[in-house]
Amino acid sequence: xxxxxxxxxxxxxxxxxACGPGATPTPxxxxxxxxxxxxxxxxxxxxxxxxxxxxxxxxxxxxxxPLTTAELYRDEPLGTVATFTAINVVALETFEIxxxxxxxxxxxxxxxxxxxxVPDADLQEAARFFDQVLVPA
Numbered sequence: 001x002x003x004x005x006x007x008x009x010x011x012x013x014x015x016x017x018a019c020g021p022g023a024t025p026t027p028x029x030x031x032x033x034x035x036x037x038x039x040x041x042x043x044x045x046x047x048x049x050x051x052x053x054x055x056x057x058x059x060x061x062x063x064x065x066p067l068t069t070a071e072l073y074r075d076e077p078l079g080t081v082a083t084f085t086a087i088n089v090v091a092l093e094t095f096e097i098x099x100x101x102x103x104x105x106x107x108x109x110x111x112x113x114x115x116x117x118v119p120d121a122d123l124q125e126a127a128r129f130f131d132q133v134l135v136p137a
Contacts, residue, residue, distance in 0.1 A: 074109065076101055081114065106131040
């Protein structure tokens, strides 16, 4: 019986020795990071203009030639009357109207039906908005 307290005392002494401070390790110096240049993005390549005709030719096999400037931009005097096909989107019906060239904008010719009257100031404001706000966007 005397052995049990001696054994417990020896076990306690061994565990205290294991938990106590031992030899202190020699500290090693911490590496100091060196400065490096901030990474930069690769220079952006210029994005080509959107050429729908070229895209259609390359990816859809379209063989037609693009319209000429004369076909795209008609040179008509103010007051010219032309016939247009219009659509009634509610009834899904087409019909013809006569319209008068009332304004020549930078990007569009503005025709107004001969059956109605539109104030010149309103038409000019619509053309200005179209040329300066909608087209550049």
